[in-house]
Amino acid sequence: MNLREISLQFMLRLRSRPGRIERRLRRRGYRHKARTPRVGVVRAAAVQLEFQLCETAEAFADLMYDYVRRAVSEGAELVAFPEDTASLTVGIMPGLGPMLRTLSVQEALQHVGEDAQVADLFRLLGRATRRIYETTFRSLATGFGVHIAAGSAMLPDQDGRVYNIGHLFTPEGHILRQAKCHLLPLEADWGLVPGEDLEVHDTSIGRIGLPVCMDATYFETFRILRLQGAEIVLVPIADEQYPYNRWKALRGIWPRVQEAQVFGVQAALVGDVLGMRLTGHAGIYAPLALTPDGDGILAISTEPEGGTIVAADMDIAALHRYRQENPLQYNPALYEHYFPRVYSGFWRGGAG
Amino acid sequence: MSEICKLGLSVSMQGGVPLERDFTVATFRLPPFAASDPASFGRSLVQAAADTAKRADIDLYVFPGLLGMSLCPGFDPAAPDVSELESGLREAYIAAGSYAASALGACVVPGSIYVRVGDDRLQEYAAVFDPQGNLIGEQRQTHANAPALAVSDELTTIAVDAGVKIGLLLGRDAWYPEAARILALSGADILVAPLAPPSPYPAEQAMWGMWQEVQQNQTYGVEAGLYGVLGGTQYAGRAGLFGPCEITMDEAGFLPRPGYFVGTGAHVARLPAEDLRTIRREYPLMRHLNPALYRKHFPMLYRRPR
Numbered sequence: 273m274n275l276r277e278i279s280l281q282f283m284l285r286l287r288s289r290p291g292r293i294e295r296r297l298r299r300r301g302y303r304h305k306a307r308t309p310r311v312g313v314v315r316a317a318a319v320q321l322e323f324q325l326c327e328t329a330e331a332f333a334d335l336m337y338d339y340v341r342r343a344v345s346e347g348a349e350l351v352a353f354p355e356d357t358a359s360l361t362v363g364i365m366p367g368l369g370p371m372l373r374t375l376s377v378q379e380a381l382q383h384v385g386e387d388a389q390v391a392d393l394f395r396l397l398g399r400a401t402r403r404i405y406e407t408t409f410r411s412l413a414t415g416f417g418v419h420i421a422a423g424s425a426m427l428p429d430q431d432g433r434v435y436n437i438g439h440l441f442t443p444e445g446h447i448l449r450q451a452k453c454h455l456l457p458l459e460a461d462w463g464l465v466p467g468e469d470l471e472v473h474d475t476s477i478g479r480i481g482l483p484v485c486m487d488a489t490y491f492e493t494f495r496i497l498r499l500q501g502a503e504i505v506l507v508p509i510a511d512e513q514y515p516y517n518r519w520k521a522l523r524g525i526w527p528r529v530q531e532a533q534v535f536g537v538q539a540a541l542v543g544d545v546l547g548m549r550l551t552g553h554a555g556i557y558a559p560l561a562l563t564p565d566g567d568g569i570l571a572i573s574t575e576p577e578g579g580t581i582v583a584a585d586m587d588i589a590a591l592h593r594y595r596q597e598n599p600l601q602y603n604p605a606l607y608e609h610y611f612p613r614v615y616s617g618f619w620r621g622g623a624g
Numbered sequence: 625m626s627e628i629c630k631l632g633l634s635v636s637m638q639g640g641v642p643l644e645r646d647f648t649v650a651t652f653r654l655p656p657f658a659a660s661d662p663a664s665f666g667r668s669l670v671q672a673a674a675d676t677a678k679r680a681d682i683d684l685y686v687f688p689g690l691l692g693m694s695l696c697p698g699f700d701p702a703a704p705d706v707s708e709l710e711s712g713l714r715e716a717y718i719a720a721g722s723y724a725a726s727a728l729g730a731c732v733v734p735g736s737i738y739v740r741v742g743d744d745r746l747q748e749y750a751a752v753f754d755p756q757g758n759l760i761g762e763q764r765q766t767h768a769n770a771p772a773l774a775v776s777d778e779l780t781t782i783a784v785d786a787g788v789k790i791g792l793l794l795g796r797d798a799w800y801p802e803a804a805r806i807l808a809l810s811g812a813d814i815l816v817a818p819l820a821p822p823s824p825y826p827a828e829q830a831m832w833g834m835w836q837e838v839q840q841n842q843t844y845g846v847e848a849g850l851y852g853v854l855g856g857t858q859y860a861g862r863a864g865l866f867g868p869c870e871i872t873m874d875e876a877g878f879l880p881r882p883g884y885f886v887g888t889g890a891h892v893a894r895l896p897a898e899d900l901r902t903i904r905r906e907y908p909l910m911r912h913l914n915p916a917l918y919r920k921h922f923p924m925l926y927r928r929p930r
Contacts, residue, residue, distance in 0.1 A: 453917050490913065492914075496917070496925065499921070500930050517875050519869050519874070519876045520870075522839075531800075560826075560829065601767055601771065602926045605777040606777040607922060611806075614809035615922075
């Protein structure tokens with residue numbers, strides 16, 4: 273590490289000190305507390321987060337605080353944030369942050385003369401990002417007494433491999449993690465690495481899966497989670513799609529919830545992000561029969577742009593009754609016959 | 625009709641090259657026929673296709689699920705009773721399908737029927753015929769509508785022309801993504817579902833069947849739907865032709881225009897081969913499948929869910 277890099281890391285450490293974040297959030301206070309849970313029912317809030325670069329850790333903490341407080345005031349026990357929520361902290365990077373308002377990450381790196389992959393930026397920022405992100409959401413989850421699915425963060429592991437990692441912060445201060453297993457082509461180009469396992473986490477509000485965005489395009493994700501006992505699947509998204517197209521948006525969480533008979537909570541990052549225009553709805557989904565209009569939607573934002581929150585009750589007991597009345601009839605012999613062959617040879621000539 | 629179905633009985637489990645030429649499909653939304661013998665059933669199939677007869681470019685006709693049960697009056701598919709099944713039904717269905725394919729000069733899926741499995745179980749079954757009337761492929765249901773029905777553990781792609789493979793999804797198969805994934809990864813570029821959904825069958829229920837199977841596999845899709853009363857049960861099928869959103873009008877995922885066909889008769893669209901190749905190249909979904917993940921859990925987890 274040369275002097276320039278040492279200086280940069282020193283400055284990032286200063287800018288990401290946990291004490292600054294904790295003091296800021298303590299000053300704002302936790303007067304609203306999560307309501308007393310009702311047996312078998314979980315009230316969830318999904319955040320539609322308008323992207324803005326935060327040039328200080330305190331600015332990031334303030335913004336997240338506002339959303340969580342609003343969700344808690346609406347009775348939420350579970351608050352879900354979108355994919356790449358941690359990317360708002362890229363603004364703390366000296367010189368690079370302001371450029372990222374208009375340029376893509378790759379363009380910004382080229383502009384400052386860096387011959388680097390995008391993943392290198394996440395490696396560089398990893399420690400500071402992790403400190404700001406984890407301190408903020410752990411403080412908010414314990415302070416308000418709620419579960420917070422904090423969307424995802426691009427973070428390096430000890431070997432320098434960068435993953436897009438979903439996080440769930442519990443009121444007891446625990447952090448549960450899940451690496452994204454199905455990358456966007458763009459993320460692969462950036463040098464990210466896909467996760468190789470999916471877990472269901474036992475929590476006091478239910479059995480929860482934490483896939484990330486593109487994972488919901490592949491039925492296998494929800495099937496694995498359902499077979500592992502998931503009741504609630506949280507899907508943070510950040511979709512580059514402008515203008516918004518409702519049909520394309522139907523290819524993610526909505527059919528997966530139907531196939532797997534689970535509740536789904538989708539939080540969306542929207543706005544101008546790193547040279548992209550993101551749109552999407554925050555929404556809470558359920559099997560068709562468990563929704564008032566029979567459309568699989570318990571709550572959804574009115575517009576696919578702009579910051580907002582939607583909230584709804586998820587009746588876990590009703591879900592289990594529905595599953596008993598409509599049991600899935602798998603065919604393991606069929607899958608044993610074909611899966612090893614088709615997945616090992618999935619590359620189709622010219623098929624992408 | 626050029627070069628169609630020259631592969632005859634070729635049934636392939638290989639992945640191979642993607643759709644090699646444009647393919648035109650007619651799918652149907654129809655009530656059961658009043659036909660109690662193979663000849664009248666076959667003529668009814670041809671008659672139903674009459675308004676498409678002036679189009680010489682149709683490669684494949686797909687008729688609704690359980691339409692073949694018109695040959696077995698009194699049988700209630702909603703409460704299938706093996707003792708009510710006419711012996712020789714499969715032979716009658718095949719004779720009618722063969723006749724219709726020859727008369728129409730195209731490949732035909734003449735809906736589906738129930739067949740007997742062993743002494744006391746029933747199974748949904750469909751066949752595919754080439755323009756000469758030859759039986760070129762068969763499929764049995766792999767995910768049962770009811771626990772009492774038998775299922776198959778075989779899914780096969782069916783070559784309906786050089787470079788054109790289809791895969792059949794019968795009844796509930798269209799709502800189990802495992803079946804469509806197996807067919808797509810085995811090389812089927814057109815997923816074909818002759819369906820007979822009991823009423824009510826709202827658009828939302830339909831959408832998470834064939835429409836989304838097509839989206840997550842980047843194939844084309846065909847849904848044919850039975851409507852009306854059969855054996856005392858009311859059916860509410862729809863007809864639809866589907867493609868990946870990006871290559872369809874308004875990016876809605878339907879062909880030739882957004883929405884299901886809920887009239888009576890034929891619904892026709894051309895499925896362009898180049899468009900399918902383009903979307904697979906530009907948005908390579910299959911490249912990001914995660915076999916290492918699936919190997920950890922499949923298929924064991926189906927046997928031992930937690």
